[in-house]
Amino acid sequence: MKHTDHFPPSREAALERVQAIDPQDYACSRNFLEGAVTALSPYITHGVVSLPEVLGAVRSRHELGAQDKFTMELGWREFFAHVWAHRGDGILESLHEGPLPDAAYGDALPPEIRQARTGVPVIDLAVRTLYETGYLHNHARMWLASYCVHLRKVHWCVGADWMYAHLLDGDLASNHLSWQWVAGTASHQPYLFNADNVARYAPQAWHSFDSVIDRSYEALGLIAQEPRSLKPDARLGLSAKNDSALLVEPALTPVPPEDVGFTQPRPDLVRHQRVWLVHPWSLGELPKALPAGTVVLGVVLRDFHNRWPWSDRRWRFVGQRMAELTPNRWYGDAAALQEALQGAQLVSSIDTLHLKPWLAQLATCEPQPLLFGSLEKRCDSFSKWWRVSTQGAHWRENLG
Numbered sequence: 001m002k003h004t005d006h007f008p009p010s011r012e013a014a015l016e017r018v019q020a021i022d023p024q025d026y027a028c029s030r031n032f033l034e035g036a037v038t039a040l041s042p043y044i045t046h047g048v049v050s051l052p053e054v055l056g057a058v059r060s061r062h063e064l065g066a067q068d069k070f071t072m073e074l075g076w077r078e079f080f081a082h083v084w085a086h087r088g089d090g091i092l093e094s095l096h097e098g099p100l101p102d103a104a105y106g107d108a109l110p111p112e113i114r115q116a117r118t119g120v121p122v123i124d125l126a127v128r129t130l131y132e133t134g135y136l137h138n139h140a141r142m143w144l145a146s147y148c149v150h151l152r153k154v155h156w157c158v159g160a161d162w163m164y165a166h167l168l169d170g171d172l173a174s175n176h177l178s179w180q181w182v183a184g185t186a187s188h189q190p191y192l193f194n195a196d197n198v199a200r201y202a203p204q205a206w207h208s209f210d211s212v213i214d215r216s217y218e219a220l221g222l223i224a225q226e227p228r229s230l231k232p233d234a235r236l237g238l239s240a241k242n243d244s245a246l247l248v249e250p251a252l253t254p255v256p257p258e259d260v261g262f263t264q265p266r267p268d269l270v271r272h273q274r275v276w277l278v279h280p281w282s283l284g285e286l287p288k289a290l291p292a293g294t295v296v297l298g299v300v301l302r303d304f305h306n307r308w309p310w311s312d313r314r315w316r317f318v319g320q321r322m323a324e325l326t327p328n329r330w331y332g333d334a335a336a337l338q339e340a341l342q343g344a345q346l347v348s349s350i351d352t353l354h355l356k357p358w359l360a361q362l363a364t365c366e367p368q369p370l371l372f373g374s375l376e377k378r379c380d381s382f383s384k385w386w387r388v389s390t391q392g393a394h395w396r397e398n399l400g
Contacts, residue, residue: 006133007042007168009321011285014043018057027069033137033202041169042135044077046318047282047350051078051371066390077174078372079385084173084353086378091176092157095380098149098184104227105155109162112232113148116247119233120211122198123147131250134168134313139201145182146191150220151212153229156183165252168314172354184224186380192220250312254305255331257312260319262300262331265340269328270295275341277349277363278325280318286325295344298322298329299337301358334358370394 007013017040029035043049051074058064064071084091094102112118116127126144130136136144141163148159160179164170180186195214199207208214212230215223223230256262274294276286279301286296300318310318322329330337338361341347351365359365367374373394379385389395 006135007039007317009317010324011043011048011321014040014048015057017043018049018054019061021054021058021070023058023062023064023068023070030069030073031139031201033139033206037137039135041171042317045169045171045174046280046321047284047352047368048321049284050369052369053284055371066395072386074371075386075389076382077171078370078389079382080171080173080177081353082375082385083177083378083380085374088356091173091180094156094183094185095180096185098156099190099224100153100227102155105149105153105158106229107155107158109148109154109158110152110232113152113154114162114247114249117232118147120147120208120213122202122206122208122213125206128247130163130166131247134166134311134317136163136167141178142182142191143193143198145179146193147213149179149183150190150192150224151230153227156180156185165309166250166311168317170310170314172308190221190224192217192224194220252309252311253315254302254309256300256315256319260315261323261327262298262319262329265330265332265336266328267340267343270297270341270347271343272345275344275347275363277347277359278322279349279352279355279359280322281352281354282350282368283318283321283325295328296326298326299362300329300331301337301355302331302333303358304355334361338362 017038021038022036025036026038030037040049040054044051044054055064055071055074058070066072087095113123113127116124116131118124122140122143126136126140129140130144144163145156145159148154149156156179157176160176163179164172164175167175177186182191184190193213194217195208195211198213199209211233213220274291276290276294276296278286278296278298290296319329330340332340334357341362347363349359349363349365351359351367372389373392375385375388379388
């Protein structure tokens, strides 16, 4: 199987998925693993399509208002970005205490979770799906996160870092704040699930009766408040002695594969030229107003990936889409890129929180297109943020 089979790295593939959206079907079935989800998140995360563009395309074919479920789900992504913009690296720490103090949770993901041999079918299938596709249905993400934190007592940030690394759509705000919501460190109570819940929303193979999650919500709530970690279910898990049956976790690397086509910075390419920087979070259409002769340059910053390495699958998704936009693609640290760009006449780009410490040193940045607009005052409550944002002028313009 090719790495990009599930998510072809092209704008055409993204627009096809946008055109296929039926917001009524989405609202009715989105919680089911086989429901009418959009599978757009890798394309939105990497800027192949923007939130205003997605909503506009859907509204051109369907009546859609602020209270529709599809609109609200787009809002969650922008809300998470709002929290990140105000809190910065604070989203990588618990926003408040959960059921237990942070010190009660482990700082390593157990190998049986990484190797999909917990003995709980829903968990093992979720891990396998994550590794095989770089994607998970949101419900499966919540189940996996809840199991890790509340039953196995893994600190939410450990699990969030691991999941982010393997996701094609890994967005630090959406991923880490969602894990915090499940953990109860960004919400009023932890998210719990049981075997009945899985049976309602997942196919037969995922059902997990007679496993550690086959309990009442009352019992699970008590477990979430106990510091003791539950053991994997040896009755159903793969034998640790059968090494040939163990699932191998995909490797992660801060460096793109050699055949993806990134080179060292070349100052001669941009000397005295106007430059438009394309980065992994701005892979949409090039601006129509770019002056003739502008050098389009793709850049990937080593500084970011030293902290957040990617899987081969994600490197290829980003690299292939970036190659559609420009043959000129550099990989290096921010200092080397800044030095190489010094001779350019003007360097411009689109802003992103992922590169907040570095991108402003390289280019004059335009803001990312927003659906609801930005709020100057931080709002940690989605319901409050939603009320304020949907009354704003920016949203009314998008609603038309």
